[in-house]
Amino acid sequence: MSLRGSYGLAAADFSVAQDWGAYAAEEHALFRRLFERQAKLVPRYACAEWIEALARLDAGSGIPRFDRVSAKLRAATGWEIVAVPGLIPDDAFFTHLANRRFPVTVWLRQPEEFDYIVEPDVFHDFFGHVPLLFDPVYADHLHEYGKGGLKAMRLDAVKMLARLYWYTIEFGLMKTHDGIRAYGAGLISSGGELAYCVTDPAPKRLDFDLETALRTDYQIDRYQTTYFVIDSFAQLMRDTAPDFTPVYDRLRNLPVLAP
Numbered sequence: 689m690s691l692r693g694s695y696g697l698a699a700a701d702f703s704v705a706q707d708w709g710a711y712a713a714e715e716h717a718l719f720r721r722l723f724e725r726q727a728k729l730v731p732r733y734a735c736a737e738w739i740e741a742l743a744r745l746d747a748g749s750g751i752p753r754f755d756r757v758s759a760k761l762r763a764a765t766g767w768e769i770v771a772v773p774g775l776i777p778d779d780a781f782f783t784h785l786a787n788r789r790f791p792v793t794v795w796l797r798q799p800e801e802f803d804y805i806v807e808p809d810v811f812h813d814f815f816g817h818v819p820l821l822f823d824p825v826y827a828d829h830l831h832e833y834g835k836g837g838l839k840a841m842r843l844d845a846v847k848m849l850a851r852l853y854w855y856t857i858e859f860g861l862m863k864t865h866d867g868i869r870a871y872g873a874g875l876i877s878s879g880g881e882l883a884y885c886v887t888d889p890a891p892k893r894l895d896f897d898l899e900t901a902l903r904t905d906y907q908i909d910r911y912q913t914t915y916f917v918i919d920s921f922a923q924l925m926r927d928t929a930p931d932f933t934p935v936y937d938r939l940r941n942l943p944v945l946a947p
């Protein structure tokens with residue numbers, strides 16, 4: 689697929705300089721509009737861990753400087769941001785996660801993509817993914833996911849593992865005593881799906897089950913019809929701790945489940 693970023697400047701690990709000075713005033717204004725739209729929704733629909741983490745980030749004034757956020761992140765959970773031109777190959781992506789570096793795309797969507805964008809841009813990656821890296825349990829899980837990704841490549845099981853990421857890190861829901869709340873980055877950064885995933889009766893909301901998630905296919909260009917719900921990040925960490933090798937071997941011969 690033809691990707692939007694400028695990959696020519698990237699290093700071997702696909703990292704680039706963020707070049708914060710190059711962002712136009714209009715881009716900072718668009719980022720602020722996206723932030724303000726979501727900031728109205730997250731108190732009602734996002735999980736408490738995300739809301740608490742966002743409070744630690746001053747991301748409402750425009751496109752953030754990755755190096756400043758990395759300094760705070762390092763102190764909190766040992767993570768940092770690595771600037772990338774956009775989607776990067778799986779092995780580069782997993783290697784960064786396995787070293788507690790989260791890839792954040794440097795470019796921002798166009799104004800006409802305010803409501804929907806196919807590829808992750810800096811708003812999706814930063815607003816959707818970075819705040820939860822301040823949560824120690826979530827941060828540990830994502831670190832394990834990165835190491836698991838490198839192993840999945842060796843076992844030819846990346847497609848199965850990507851489904852786990854999709855149904856948790858990107859589109860995961862959590863049970864709270866106030867009801868269902870979102871923690872997935874794709875939900876948190878979405879103008880419409882954030883309320884839909886919590887309130888709409890149409891989609892299925894299944895209790896998280898590792899093997900079902902690894903087997904269930906997903907669509908990337910519409911609201912999800914199936915969500916997986918965890919009790920806590922501790923449960924996610926616990927349920928994904930075992931060696932996946934025997935699970936991959938068993939599931940490889942079973943039919944994929946339609947969402």
Ligand code: HBI
Nearest residue numbers: 774775776777778781791850853
């Ligand atoms: N690259 N920058 C970036 N961000 C992602 O979320 C990402 C990626 N490359 C691969 C990838 N995700 C997924 O294919 C893996 O989770 C399987």
Ligand code: FE
Nearest residue numbers: 808858873874
């Ligand atoms: Fe994402």
